[in-house]
Amino acid sequence: MKWPPRVGRSGDTVARWIALTTLTAMLTALLLTWLLSQLAGVWARPPLLQTGLLESLASISRIIDAAPPEQRPAIARSASGAIYTTTWLRRFEDAGLPAPDDEADFRSGEGFLRSQLRNPNARIIGYEPADWPADDPGAEYVLMVELRDGSWVKFSAFTRSWGLDELPRNLIVIALVLLSTIIVALIATCHLAAPLERFARGARRFGSDFRAPPIAVEGPREIRQAIVAFNAMQAQLQHFIHDRTQMLAAISHDLRTPLTRMRLRGEFIDDPEQQAKLFRDVDEMQAMVNSALEFFRDDARLEPATAFDLAGLLHTLVDDYRDVGVDVQLSAQGRVVYVGRPIGIKRMLGNLLDNAIKYGHEPAVMLEQGSRAVRIRVLDRGPGIAPALQDEVFKPFFRIEGSRNKHTGGVGLGLSAARAIVLEHGGSLTLRNRPAGGLEVRVELPFA
Template sequence: MKWLLPRSLPAWVLLIVIAGLLAIQVSTLSIVSRERTTSNNMLDLLRLNDRALSLTKLMYAEKPEDRTRIAAGLSVPPHVLTTTDSSAITSSIPVDDEMAELEDIIVGRLSKYGVEEARVRREKAKADAGQHTFQPEPDMGNVERELVDLSSDFTTTDTFIVSIEFKDGQWLNFTLKATPLSPLLNIDSLPLYGSVAGLVVLLSIWALRRLTAPYRALERAVRRIGDDLKSPPLPEHGSSEYTSAARAVNTMQARLREYVEDRELLAAALAHDLRTPLTRIRLRLELLRKSPLRAALMQNLADIEAISSSVLDFATYEARGEAPERIDFWSLVDSIADANPNVTFDGARKHARGLICMGETIALRRCITNLVENAVKYGGKARLSLSHDESRVLLAIDDDGPGIPEAQLETMFRPFTRIEGSRNRQTGGFGLGLTIARNIARRFGGEVTLRNRPGGGLRAELAMPMASGAQARAAE
């Protein structure tokens, strides 16, 4: 069941708001319903008391036969009025304290009119009472329709039965229908409740988006820092919580940048300083023209110089900054492919033209060249194909080499990582080409991925975001 629960803070807040809204609505409706029931009950008792007073004042001075005649004239169903020699309510014991108190009140008010006893009972509505409802006509007006509906509702409510005894022994019996309770939610009010609830939810969503927008920007910035430490710092304005978090992230980014720059400068300085003693050693080796150790030492020296050059390139590749510009990606790939006889560019050239991305030409050329050279070194030949989707340019570089174990595909992007055997110092580099290629791609919002081809070999894929305005032209 945990997968049903939201996973983000805005979703949790929205869920709490909706749950609170529902709880408040249900509680309010319950309280209102209870108060309406109590109020209606008191109103019915007041109506019953007033009706008993008015009927008693009208009939107490009349003769028994005149009371019967008047009662017959005033009796209109469902409010029945009769006079009898015995009470319509057989039991003289009240059913509850409320009815007993009401009987005492009636007797107290009507004692001056010769009333000696009063009995009140409440009968529940019969189950089949709803069968005698009125059906409004289609051409009725609003007032008439409301009156008909209200009259129909009266037929389904409880009935009060009251018996009043005059001093001459005659009983006056009448009935009074309880006031019907209209539903709190009906066809007319439900759209209003739904509209208000929907408005509250929409306003809550809008407020939450406004509230969490800085934190989404913070998340994107932190992710961007992971790809490029030289990305612009976060703006430090907004709520106090966001300002504190942004300031902490900016401080972290500055310290990380200083840390990485220090290591880069250290590696660059070491690699650079090694060139002087290496040059001296090479000059001295030249003096050993016929020594059997000369060839072995020259090979070791070449390895050391290659390692030093690779470390220097890796440490300083970001220091050679250029201004980002719009680059014709197809032309760049085509020029790299033409420079290497072991590379074929079999992309759909016609529809691949006009694919523009933003970046630095030298850095992006270096990124693609590293990927192509890896394919040539380890697969003999490289096949390049160019495509695009809605927002990215996709360059696929295939080779026919032995591939890489699936568990080590991501590991190959770490510095100085190589696979023993086919990918060693004799057949390849020093494990920095893929690292530099991915770092360059990520600096411009792209990505480099590796995967084994189903038919054998390896595919390196470079994805670069298209420049603004290039998506529409690419779609055309």
């Protein structure tokens, strides 16, 4: 019993990757929220012990404590700065502060401050704006330090200047958490999207090169299954194209042989008029067979895709027409590198220029390069095509004049073959009548 090839572990699925990505992003966000909160708390709002502010306050308090009472107000005013204001008070009540409640914000540095003051019995009381009555305009940060003689030094500030406020700190933490979450999501999605991108590249390569190798089977289970199915389809198409080419080569030989016999037998017809009619029919049938076989076989479709100069190809094609006395105007500046099948592109442009020369006059071709695609416009000054027929002309064997005379327009396969080549390159071919008369055929070929 032959087992089917494995296409991936049962647990390696797109759903599993999405779930793991979401879970990892959430856990990482929670971890980094805690970590960044700790780091940002120390950095953006450091404790008093880490700011050096308490050392400064202790030094000022010692200086005032050592000075005579009459000099203390002047020393306190001199010690005031942009961060805080210093005031010497004989009594605590002179400060006009609310009743002492909770000085927890200063309690962590209370022992350190007493040691700096060299007075272990000094009273230290702190206030925050929240300790004041609601809507009190005088709410501020205040630190009261008792001196040895029972007087007080008041340090006051309207805002806390030894760190960031709550809103900036929270914004910093949120921004860092979002950034870390985005990084985790990008890493996971890139890991998931890489097999899809390689799958898409392989599919596009097969669209322009039937000899493209199979796509490597990798990625989650669903993607691997899709790649295996695509590779099987690609192999079947390649086998079909090979068989069709061989079959049409045999048909080509089988059809040409009886036509050759008909022409030889026509040589024995005595009536010149009937002989001429037979030869015309044989020649027309031969032309139709050759055109049909060329369209259906189209060996250029088996041509591998390669990088070539599209502008140089157009110059070569226009020079070929000029060599036979047909003047084709060309507008192409610079070098345009395109990855495709140069023989097929040249055949497509030749069909379009043949129509422009056959059905109009003043044939011209213009090449324009964009950021995502290259545009080729084939122009003429002929009768144009009625809008109702602009889709019909792409059907095989459709001719506007309704005749099968090879002298009036071939067998109606030129535009069909041209559009097939353009579509195989992932592009588009459209028609429109020019305002001043004539037809414009616009070809859009995307860059790979």
